[in-house]
Amino acid sequence: MSAPRLAFANVTGGYGSTVIVRDLNGAVAAGEVLCVLGRNGVGKSTLMKLLCGYLPCRSGHVLLDGRPIDGFEPSARRRAGLTYCPQERPVFDDLSVRDNLSLMHAARQLGPLRPYFERFPILERRLGQHAGTLSGGEKKVLSFVRGLAEDQPLVLLDEPSEGVQWENILHMAECIAAKKAAGTAFLVVEQNLAFAERIADRYLVMDQGRAMLEGSRADIDRGRILGHLHV
Amino acid sequence: MDALIVTQAINVVYAVSTLAVLTLGLAVIFGLLGVLNIAHGEFVMIGAYCAYLTQSWNWPYLVALPLTLALCALLGAAVERIMIRPLYRRPFDTLVATWGLSLLLRKIAEAIFGPGFHSVTIPLPGTVQFLGIEYPIYRVVLIAVSFAVAAVLMIWYGRSRTGSRIRAMVSNPELAQAQGISVRRLAAATFIAGTCLAGLGGVMVAPLVPVQPFMGLDYVLRAFFVLVVGGLGSVPGLLSGAAAIGGVDSAISAASNATDGYFAVLVLAILFLWLKPRGLIARG
Amino acid sequence: MRAASLVVVIALALPLVLGQFWAYQLGLYALYASAAIGIGLCWGQSGFLPLGQALFFGLSAYLSGFAFIAFQQHSFIAVLTMPVIAFVSGLFAYGIGFVVLRRPGENTAYFSMITLALSLLAFQIATSWNSVTGGFDGLKGIPGLPGLSDLSDVYYVSAAVLLIVLGLASWLYHAPLGVLWRALAQNERRLALLGFDVRMLKAVAFAVSGFMAGVGGAVYAPQQGIVTPQLVGFGLSADLVIWAAIGGRASLIGPVIGTLLVGSLSAELRDSVPFWEVLMALFFIVIVLAFPQGIAGLIEPAWQRLEGRPRGPAPVLAPKGLTDRPAARLALSDVSVHLGEVTILDHLSLDFDRAGIFCVIGPNGAGKTSMFNVVSGELAASSGRVDLGGMEIGALAPHRISHLGLARKLQIPSVFPHLSIADNLAIALWSGRATKLQLLDPRLRRWTSPMLEELKSRYPFLASGGRKAAELSHGEQQILELAMALLTEPRVLLLDEPCAGLSPEETGAVVDIVRWAARRLRGSVIIVEHDMSLVKELAELVYVLHNGTLLARGSVAAVQASPAVRAVYVGGTK
Structure with missing residues (x-):
């Protein structure tokens, strides 16, 4: 079997002297969705930043298609095939929705986005507006569409459903399913269990910076996950 | 009487537009990168000395442009690499470092050209008649070019691909990186663009001012005041700041003397720092 | 104490070792050094950089020049005005600091620029206000300090002034105020949350630095007999910053070493060594980027050995709070x-x-x-x-x-x-x-x-x-x-x-x-x-x-x- 799209081993790190994430391991294969679950503050977003190169790992390694990318800066990781949709400040507030979607496309054509506009017509209606004027949920949808439309083999989504209407969350799940069928690997950080249950193949449940549960969706008992999500 | 008013009005337009073009470079570097480049004025000085050299070698005046751009770009790249890049997000340290740079460039100019004045002959002598007055052609050209440069820059920043990427970098650098923009390279290019704009301003004003090693100090302070009053990050802000500073300065200088004009400008800037620290038009 | 006595002994012996000319030269730079200590106080201790410090030096020099000319017949009255003048200079600095340092954090850069602009403005005023300042040629014919017989006397006066300023700085650096200044440079937010008025602390730091420059300036006028606009201008302002940086801005003695060494060397070598000033500017940049401790960083260990270990202090019980605390609600x-x-x-x-x-x-x-x-x-x-x-x-x-x-x-x-x-x-x-x-x-x-x-x-x-x-x-x-x-x-x-x-x-x-x-x-x-x-x-x-x-x-x-x-x-x- 070939190397997984993304693998991370013994990843530890945080901000400055503060260690948030301790000794995490995981892997995502092509055509697979790994959901990282946990309450807020347990280190999920920190894990994403370590994987994307915004924070240096104190120890451990990150591998893309079996190749270590530890020294890569975020833009180099993107060029190596990793798309990231952050949880906070997910869009360029000062740019129009159109510019947000076409920033990195040479021809600046919106044609390839047509299928997404059919699912999320709100974006097409707001193309000329500054993204800063969108609601929190709308920004998340914009960020999600931008990320998926980049057509990269690996997509990291940090709480894509936060603030999004349930109807659009369902559309997101369908988009992910379609991409997955085409071989894209996903690592999705979530707090919304109902959404996670629709998309996940496997779970990684975190608490206090550490892995609590790990395994396929079928193997992990819902009640035990809830125990880590509830207050 | 009418002719006098028109002349005075055009003088103010001239003062404001040269001030605006001399501020552009600082505005790009301070407004977009958050780096207060105190050596901005010395890049203006480099442009002015390039104009002087071009003339003293009997080359056509326009040759000064590529000469200046090449010199400012090279120097800008080196400075960005050595003293700006390691100090991003440490505004105080960059302030001290660029202040040292301004000192160095000044002393180098002094060592090469001596401490005295040099004058540059106006490349387009003569006057032009319009609105019932005669006005020096070169100044008219200068006004036109200033507005053209500002307009081109504004349109390029708003419309071009690189312009949107710079806006993306300024708005949200982490997300820009996530989308594959190398913020390091783009920031370096932006810095170099700023130093080149400063040099360009120097070539433009060289024939109208005494060219000397200390000329940059006054420019960087005025440019800084323009940004304090106008606000960072937008061309309309820059123009309104230049209008306020240039207008106040020329009005008071004309009514009283240059020292009072300078005093008024300083008071205006301090008032803005107190009452409206984001300036007239902040980036929004 | 041992270190302090060593400094005094060196100060006393210098004219004997170096001869009258150098003693006179050092006497001038000792005055600049007291202004440079003020730069060290603002920059090295408190974390903000005044770029126009000559403003206070020159202002006091002019005021002191006026006083010595006005009280030509009663030169002792003129001498008595000198501390007042230095105090006025400090008050002026306090006013500027209070106005410009109003908002926390980011505007330290703005502060630097405003002080630079003020120094340029002062230069313009000094050159153009002929009737009062003597214009570009300067204020001339200022009588000297009474009772000085030769050049080494001039030196001893300057050295005494410098030692007083050094003593003041040393005391402040050891006092809680100095600790708060250093804390200010390191974590302004924490200091404010702990209940300290950071704006006031900065304004006071700047005031003290203005006072120190004022002391130097007040002595300068009778010592040199002439005050020119260059004394308020950016050239001296810049030199003070360079000397403080090269000597070591964070240490007490660094700015003094920098001024006496680099300053007086520059006065000698400026004209004979080509590119001397270019070299100094380069040196400054290297120091700022790579050796923030400056020359003092090299001698600091020896200095500390000289100081000896501080004796184990006996703790003192702090008093109760100054204000009544309301209920916990x-x-x-x-x-x-x-x-x-x-x-x-x-x-x-x-x-x-x-x-x-x-x-x-x-x-x-x-x-x-x-x-x-x-x-x-x-x-x-x-x-x-x-x-x-x-x-x-x-x-x-x-x-x-x-x-x-x-x-x-x-x-x-x-x-x-x-x-x-x-x-x-x-x-x-x-x-x-x-x-x-x-x-x-x-x-x-x-x-x-x-x-x-x-x-x-x-x-x-x-x-x-x-x-x-x-x-x-x-x-x-x-x-x-x-x-x-x-x-x-x-x-x-x-x-x-x-x-x-x-x-x-x-x-x-x-x-x-x-x-x-x-x-x-x-x-x-x-x-x-x-x-x-x-x-x-x-x-x-x-x-x-x-x-x-x-x-x-x-x-x-x-x-x-x-x-x-x-x-x-x-x-x-x-």
Whole structure:
């Protein structure tokens, strides 16, 4: 079997002297969705930043298609095939929705986005507006569409459903399913269990910076996950 | 009487537009990168000395442009690499470092050209008649070019691909990186663009001012005041700041003397720092 | 003391060793050196850089020149005006500092630019106001100081002046005020939250530096007999900064060494060595980027050996607080905060109406930290009111709120990294206890309090006074910051994720200290926390925030049972 799209081993790190994430391991294969679950503050977003190169790992390694990318800066990781949709400040507030979607496309054509506009017509209606004027949920949808439309083999989504209407969350799940069928690997950080249950193949449940549960969706008992999500 | 008013009005337009073009470079570097480049004025000085050299070698005046751009770009790249890049997000340290740079460039100019004045002959002598007055052609050209440069820059920043990427970098650098923009390279290019704009301003004003090693100090302070009053990050802000500073300065200088004009400008800037620290038009 | 006597001996012996010419030259640079010490005070100690310091030197030189000319017949009166002139110069600096340093943080760069501009303006005024200043040629014919016979006398006067300024600086650097200046440069926010008026501290630093430059300038006029506009201009301003930097801005003696060495060498070599000034400028850049300690960094170890080890100080009991603390009651009523179009707090009402431990929880973006920022005075509420012990505190600055009995620990450990543990703790003790005048008394650095002694016995590392805070582990820094917050003996203590990034043992230590503090202070401790096991362990009452407003309030069990809370945490289908 070939190397997984993304693998991370013994990843530890945080901000400055503060260690948030301790000794995490995981892997995502092509055509697979790994959901990282946990309450807020347990280190999920920190894990994403370590994987994307915004924070240096104190120890451990990150591998893309079996190749270590530890020294890569975020833009180099993107060029190596990793798309990231952050949880906070997910869009360029000062740019129009159109510019947000076409920033990195040479021809600046919106044609390839047509299928997404059919699912999320709100974006097409707001193309000329500054993204800063969108609601929190709308920004998340914009960020999600931008990320998926980049057509990269690996997509990291940090709480894509936060603030999004349930109807659009369902559309997101369908988009992910379609991409997955085409071989894209996903690592999705979530707090919304109902959404996670629709998309996940496997779970990684975190608490206090550490892995609590790990395994396929079928193997992990819902009640035990809830125990880590509830207050 | 009418002719006098028109002349005075055009003088103010001239003062404001040269001030605006001399501020552009600082505005790009301070407004977009958050780096207060105190050596901005010395890049203006480099442009002015390039104009002087071009003339003293009997080359056509326009040759000064590529000469200046090449010199400012090279120097800008080196400075960005050595003293700006390691100090991003440490505004105080960059302030001290660029202040040292301004000192160095000044002393180098002094060592090469001596401490005295040099004058540059106006490349387009003569006057032009319009609105019932005669006005020096070169100044008219200068006004036109200033507005053209500002307009081109504004349109390029708003419309071009690189312009949107710079806006993306300024708005949200982490997300820009996530989308594959190398913020390091783009920031370096932006810095170099700023130093080149400063040099360009120097070539433009060289024939109208005494060219000397200390000329940059006054420019960087005025440019800084323009940004304090106008606000960072937008061309309309820059123009309104230049209008306020240039207008106040020329009005008071004309009514009283240059020292009072300078005093008024300083008071205006301090008032803005107190009452409206984001300036007239902040980036929004 | 040994070091100080050595300096005096060297100062006395120099003219004998170097001869009259060099003594005279050094006499001039000794005056500049007192201005350079002021640069070191602002830049090396307090962390902001005046670029137009010659303004104060030159201003005093002119004033002193006027005085000596006016009192030509009674030169002793002129001598008596000199300290007044230096004081006026300091007052002038205070005014500028107070106006320009109004807003915290970012405007240190603005301050530098404004001081540079002021120096240029002063140069213009000095050159153009012919009738008073003598214009470009300067103010001439100033009588000399009375009773001086030869050039070495001139030198001894300058040397004495410099030693007095050095003594003043040395005293201030050792006094609590100096500690606060260094703290200011390292962590302005922490200092404000601990109850210190950072704007005032900066303005005072600048005033003292203006006074020091003023002392030099006042002596300059009678010594040189002429005052020219160059003395207020940017050239001397720039030189002072260069000398201070090369000598070592952070040390007491550095700016003096830099001025005497580089300054007088430059005066000699400027014309004979080609590119000398270019070299000095290059040297300055290298020093700033790579060797911030300057020349003093090389001799500092020897200096310290000379100073000897400080004798073990006997601790002094700190007095009780200066202000009466109100009851431990914090209430937010209908508080909203909007930033642009975004609503951060939405008509939030919270009432912590008794002593105890309270936890505030809520999903990301619920407004927990913003609520803290509003309470500590760092974020202005758009509407609503905040009361601490029955007093409205909505419009107060952070340091005033601190004096009313509020303390706050930030999420990322926020201490003064380059100060010793002892100084970190002492700063907290001074807050609300020391009067402004007492901040000049070095003995305050030995203050202790019963609470500090208890903390030291619980956490022995707090007693290892000489170590720098930066050398502590992450967990120890968390505890140090918590200890600092406690030492102000607040009635209301805000803790933002006090256990973030701690090991289980360290978490246990923090839990202990929080419980102990709540009992000891008989106040309320309000904790923002994500870790539910900790909430269960500590909280008497839990407040759940969501979308900037209060979603639920109750015991841990009640909150856990609330369907609304569950929906927020697990996410639903709506």
